[in-house]
Amino acid sequence: MIRLVDVSKTYTLPGGVRVEALKDINLEIPRGEIFGIIGHSGAGKSTLIRLINLLERPTRGEVWVDGVEMTRLSEEELRRRRMKIGMIFQHFNLLWSRTVFGNVAFPLEIAGWPRAKARERVLELLELVGLAEHRDRYPSQLSGGQKQRVGIARALANAPDVLLSDEATSALDPNTTDAILELLKEINARFGLTIVLITHEMSVIEKVADRVAVLDHGVIQEVGEVAEVFARPRSPVTRALLREGIEGGALAAIDPNALRGPVVRLVFVGESANRPLLSALLRNFDLEVNILQGQVRRLKRGSYGVLYTEWIGREEEIARARDFLEREGVGVEVLDVRELQATPREEVNRLAVSPREPELAAHRSGHR
Structure with a gap:
């Protein structure tokens, strides 16, 4: 379903400094799987997930989605393909001047759906995510979990084959996070949707993912079934994540x-x-x-x-x-318990945190 072949991404920062955010990524995600990508800030997670729908273009390598090599598409072909790849975000990215109904309807308006058909689709999705009674509210009137449910409904509007989740639960409290993860599992089971989620929390991976890739400094450290990776972590980064988290x-x-x-x-x-x-x-x-x-x-x-x-x-x-x-x-x-207890944060930082994340975020925002 999704296949990345020798994918690398290099940014050129102001002053000509080159930063390799991803290095020789090879990854296959079968249809219908919930696949987690975990790592600390600066690991390259956001860059990796944005390569799948080509919001970021790879410096080199191939990105395949449903048998199509995405980097070879024209802008019009890419626009049509992106309609089949939904995305949900950490901070919801809702239109604050539109109601819940209007936010979910927005991608259908862009796609040119007839009004009656779009209305029927929006109501169906609001029922699915449990927000039918909130259709006329504005985002400012919703809780964080309700906002994310709107984001999920909007991402599903065009009946995508793939759903990308960019730290979609990290701004939510634990109970709300669990509810959102249960909703994603239900959507995956009901529609056979392929879901790719990135997170820095092991607890998210253990609750929802079938397989996981551990990413650090732009390099995949290990990939496997969640139980196997958690039970027998091979890389220092995975062990650090387990000790820091669950x-x-x-x-x-x-x-x-x-x-x-x-x-x-x-x-x-x-x-x-x-x-x-x-x-x-x-x-x-x-x-x-x-x-x-x-x-x-x-x-x-x-x-x-x-x-x-x-x-x-x-x-x-x-x-x-x-x-x-x-x-x-x-x-x-x-x-060595004394060592692990004495300097857990410093050890994690040494192993798994890159200083490039703020620089790359500033670079991206300045080039959109």
């Missing part, structure tokens, strides 16, 4: 001064979650294992469990036990 509370609750051995993060997913592996560990190895914190995370597809444990024993016995669990399909990671 697993941060568990780490913060561990008292490093009370530890007598290393802290080991164990992740159980799939078949490993259904076997008594901890009891086997205690029977077969000369170790004392203390459970420090534990949690079960619910994903769109299944769940995974995380245990933070303390292992007390000889180094060679710890190494043997680790090998045993890894052979059984358990994710095993030895952590």
Whole structure:
């Protein structure tokens, strides 16, 4: 459905400074999938999602949507193709002088829909997003969640095949975020719509996405099923995101001064979650294992469990036990809790935050 082939994007800033925002991106997103792209500010997420509908043109590489190479289209062909790619935004981008009805009708007016047909379509969409009774209100009279529902209805107006979500929940409170994510899941299931969402929040990815790509400094660090990426993160950036986000509370609750051995993060997913592996560990190895914190995370597809444990024993016995669990399909990671608790933000910044984001934002706004 969506395919990016060797895509790179370079900006030339004032003074001739060149910044490579994306580097050799190769990505495939099948039809009907909810695909998440996660990373910190400056990772290149917004640039990447805007390449799909060519609001940003790649410096090099190919962008394919539904079998069509987008960079080769004429302006008129591109305009027609963009009608089949809806987009929702962090700050809603509504027309404040228009009512809810008028905002949703706007793309249909541009597309030349007959008035009666457009009215029928708008009412159908307002019913879908739960705003039928607010049709005559103005954006200033709506809550943040209601504004985003208007944005979603507007994005769906021309019956798109793809929906792009640019940090669409980051300005909302947790309960409203959950409601919007449930709406996106319903839309995906009902219409088979391909949804690409970018976010800096792991909790958003775990609740709604089928697969995820982790982006940092313009480079894809890893791609995979959400459960696999969360359970067995391969890149330092993914591990930093997990610790900063959905697993941060568990780490913060561990008292490093009370530890007598290393802290080991164990992740159980799939078949490993259904076997008594901890009891086997205690029977077969000369170790004392203390459970420090534990949690079960619910994903769109299944769940995974995380245990933070303390292992007390000889180094060679710890190494043997680790090998045993890894052979059984358990994710095993030895952590330095003192280091992680002492400088979590600085470490995340070192790994995953680029200084270019404000410069690029200013550059974009000055060239529109």
